[in-house]
Amino acid sequence: MTNYIATPTRTKAILNKYNFAFKKSLGQNFLIDVNILQNIIKHAGIDKQTGAIEIGPGIGALTEQLAIHASKVVAFEIDQRLLPILKDTLHDYSNIEIVHKDILKANVVEIIKENFPSNHDIHVVANLPYYITTPILMKLVRDKLPVSSITVMIQKEVAERMAAKPNTKSYGSLTIALQYYTEAEVVMTVPKSVFMPQPNVDSAILRLKLREKPPVYVEDEDFFFNMVKASFAQRRKTLQNNLKSYFKDRYDKETINVILEKSGIDGQRRGESLDMSEFAQLANTFIKRER
Numbered sequence: 252m253t254n255y256i257a258t259p260t261r262t263k264a265i266l267n268k269y270n271f272a273f274k275k276s277l278g279q280n281f282l283i284d285v286n287i288l289q290n291i292i293k294h295a296g297i298d299k300q301t302g303a304i305e306i307g308p309g310i311g312a313l314t315e316q317l318a319i320h321a322s323k324v325v326a327f328e329i330d331q332r333l334l335p336i337l338k339d340t341l342h343d344y345s346n347i348e349i350v351h352k353d354i355l356k357a358n359v360v361e362i363i364k365e366n367f368p369s370n371h372d373i374h375v376v377a378n379l380p381y382y383i384t385t386p387i388l389m390k391l392v393r394d395k396l397p398v399s400s401i402t403v404m405i406q407k408e409v410a411e412r413m414a415a416k417p418n419t420k421s422y423g424s425l426t427i428a429l430q431y432y433t434e435a436e437v438v439m440t441v442p443k444s445v446f447m448p449q450p451n452v453d454s455a456i457l458r459l460k461l462r463e464k465p466p467v468y469v470e471d472e473d474f475f476f477n478m479v480k481a482s483f484a485q486r487r488k489t490l491q492n493n494l495k496s497y498f499k500d501r502y503d504k505e506t507i508n509v510i511l512e513k514s515g516i517d518g519q520r521r522g523e524s525l526d527m528s529e530f531a532q533l534a535n536t537f538i539k540r541e542r
């Protein structure tokens with residue numbers, strides 16, 4: 252059997268060889284199960300015709316599997332201590348580029364251009380550091396990267412929020428923020444036992460398929476996202492009451508009632524019952540009033 256990095260014995264041997272101490276502050280929980288990695292890669296749609304972008308290669312568990320299955324892998328790692336380790340663990344593979352950068356600060360579009368031919372089918376695949384899952388995903392979708400999908404291991408609860416449907420506990424402003432740019436699906440949940448060290452939370456694999464354009468027309472995106480956030484500010488309050496508190500310095504109660512009526516949305520409903528097109532309709536009615 253091949254001695255892959257993602258096995259408990261090989262991982263322990265690598266950690267011992269380099270006397271590596273995990274940094275909790277960098278979300279370092281390494282994968283030690285090849286089956287899970289191959290599942291991630293299958294769901295991501297990776298094959299030899301596709302390229303992969305990885306965030307946080309760690310000691311190279313997922314990077315190795317990506318190198319085997321994809322045309323090329325470009326992996327962003329913030330922790331300098333991992334660079335010599337990756338050089339050693341991945342030395343058998345010639346199709347890997349490690350970029351020593353904070354993903355939140357990197358110009359990913361530029362780095363993709365430097366590393367892949369134009370029009371190459373590229374997918375982001377990662378076991379994300381959980382402390383910055385949302386900022387990373389929001390950056391990737393907003394930066395309009397030339398990638399077809401993003402498949403990531405993240406905290407189960409966050410994955411459920413990102414892929415939620417209206418009228419559920421998990422549905423909220425994060426759902427709208429992600430689903431405006433992507434079609435989101437939780438493809439599988441994952442036990443803690445596949446990580447070293449084991450995290451405190453359950454995990455899941457989330458697949459985001461990038462949309463060519465948003466599913467609804469929105470006149471002012473910043474206003475739309477702020478209004479959605481306001482609509483969920485206090486989940487038990489009605490939509491009308493949440494909007495009134497949020498806009499108290501801008502609109503009087505009467506104006507908000509008129510706008511709700513014009514949008515055809517009952518202000519007694521709760522934010523969690525509105526779908527994205529209803530939020531868009533409401534936001535556009537506010538904006539029209541400003542003109």
Ligand code: SAM
Nearest residue numbers: 280281282307308309312329330353354378380
């Ligand atoms: N891919 C490896 C695996 O599955 O075993 C490691 C995953 S571990 C959950 C997260 C990795 O992300 C760590 O290697 C950590 O150092 C790295 N990391 C944390 N913050 C980062 C950032 N802002 N930019 C790039 N990498 C980061």
